[in-house]
Amino acid sequence: MLESVKIQRRQSEIRQSLAELVGKEKPSDDETRKMGEFDVEYRSNETRYRAALISEDTERRDAKGELETRSDKDYADLIGKFEMRQIALALDEGRQLDGPTAEIVQELRSHGGYRGMPIPWQALEKRAGETIASGVPDPKVTAPIIDRIFADSAAVRMGASMINIDHGLLEYPVTTSAVAAAWQTSETGSVGGPTAYATTDKPLAPNNTLGITMKVTRKALKQTGDALEQAVRRDMNGAMAVAMDKAVFLGAGASGEPAGVFVGSYGITSTAVNAAASWAAFRAAVTRFIVANAAAGPGSVNLLIRPEIYDFMDDTLIDMTAVSEWDRLTKNIPLSNVVMSSNALAAPTGGPPTASKALLTTTVGGVPPIFVGTWGAIDLIRDPYSDAASGGLRLTALATMDVTVSRPAQLEILTGVANAEAGS
Structure with missing residues (x-):
């Protein structure tokens, strides 16, 4: 006391x-x-x-x-002490959960309904020290935020905020008005008329469910705990990261997919380059960000491109110099802000030469350009019939997510970015 x-x-x-x-x-x-x-x-x-x-x-x-x-x-x-192998064995042979795993599952069930076993998103973090055969596990302590799960994903590197929602609809009010100041024109005159302060709600709704199916053989179930632990976590992490990353940018907005950045009706400015990729093309887009007060300089801009664009720009030298277009780009936009992905961007089309899209984003006043919502935990359900003859275990993992854009001014799409000179 x-x-x-x-x-x-x-x-x-x-x-x-x-x-x-x-x-x-x-x-x-x-x-x-x-x-x-x-x-x-x-x-x-x-x-x-x-x-x-x-x-x-x-x-x-x-x-x-x-x-x-x-x-x-x-x-x-x-x-950090959550064990995926306990979940797999509980679904396979009815083993009782114990320790931190049981405590976490009980806590998740108290916040939402699950047909199978709920798995926290943070449990998909790959942990250091785990090996396929033997070795002492050394779980890495992860922060209780969703971003750490897919830290290398294109969405997170492009500034997207990953938000976990217990249940229901979540809306983010984002300022969309341009409140202006005006000087008093005379001693008795009035200042400028009132400008309405307006916000637009950016909703995230649990309308889109992603599912993956995993097969765990009887041999894998009988192996050491570390092997099963790593295999389940690695496969779930990889499959979900790829599918969610693609949906954030290329989601069709139909057939169960959320509307991705390139597909949804978000009012994002789209500028046609229709020329070979160059620093000049990207510089013009960065300049538009700066003019619109969306970025303080090229260092605060994130750039998403196809790997083919990097290959072409790095091979294109400025006349009479040993400096490439890629050198000019990374001199202004930090290399850590440049994201190359063949999953988040569609393959080059048209041509010759073929061309693809590029995306620029920036964070303004702490507001991320993209919101990615995930609901509750991952629901892991057992299929007891499909692999019964071989003694295997088939698992289906269900995750609900949605995507929205905060302010269109924080993003810009470039189209027709060619990976070769015309006529080549």
């Missing part, structure tokens, strides 16, 4: 005792002496109470960071 609380309780007892003594018309000498002792103790306690508050306030400030993040750290530690 805090010292200040102890002193407060003692002060309350003294006041109560004094109230009883003061109420007597003719207190005895003993009672008069007690009143004097209580008075001295009360005044002494007041000084001690102030000193205790000062001391405890310093301790609170020192421990503030730890107190604010303790729950997140505890949950991250718990996730």
Whole structure:
């Protein structure tokens, strides 16, 4: 118990005792002496109470960071001990869950309904120290956020914010108005008329469900725990990361897929390059960002291109120099901001020469250009019939997600970016 609380309780007892003594018309000498002792103790306690508050306030400030993040750290530690093999064996042979795995599953079930076993998204993080055959597991402690799961995905590297939602619809109000200031034109004149401050809600709805199917053979189930642990996590992580990354950019908005950045009706500016890829083409797009106050400079812009564009630009030298178009690009846009993907962008078409699209994004005022919502946890369901003859285990993992764009001004699409000179 805090010292200040102890002193407060003692002060309350003294006041109560004094109230009883003061109420007597003719207190005895003993009672008069007690009143004097209580008075001295009360005044002494007041000084001690102030000193205790000062001391405890310093301790609170020192421990503030730890107190604010303790729950997140505890949950991250718990996730680090989550065992995928327990889930697989529970579905295969009815084994009872125990330890942190059972605690996490129970917590997830309390927040939503699942037909099978719920798996937290953070559990898909690949952990260091796990091997296929033998070796001591050394689970990596992961932060309790979704971004860490697919940290190398094109969506995250392009500035997308991965948001986990318990249930229901989530909307993000994003400022879309351009509130303007105006000077007073004369001494008695008025300043500019009022400009409405407007926001637009960017909804994320649980309308799109992604499913993957895994087959775990009887041999794999009987192998050491580390092998099964790594195999299930690796396969689920890889399959979901590829499918979700593609949906963020190329989702058809039909047949169960969310509407991706290139397909959805988000009002994103699309500029036709219709020429060979060059720094000049990308520089013009960066300049438009800067003019629109969406970026402070090329260093705050992310660029998504096809690998073929990199190959062409790196092979194209500026006349009379040893500097390539790629060198010029990475001199202005940091290499860490350039994302090359054959999954997030459609293959080059047309031609000759063939051409593809490119995407530029930027984060403004801490607002990401893209929101990717995931609902609850991954629902892992057992199919007891398909592989019954071989003694295998077939699992179906279901995940619900959606995509939306925050402000169209934070994105720009370039079309007709050719990976060769015309006529070549």
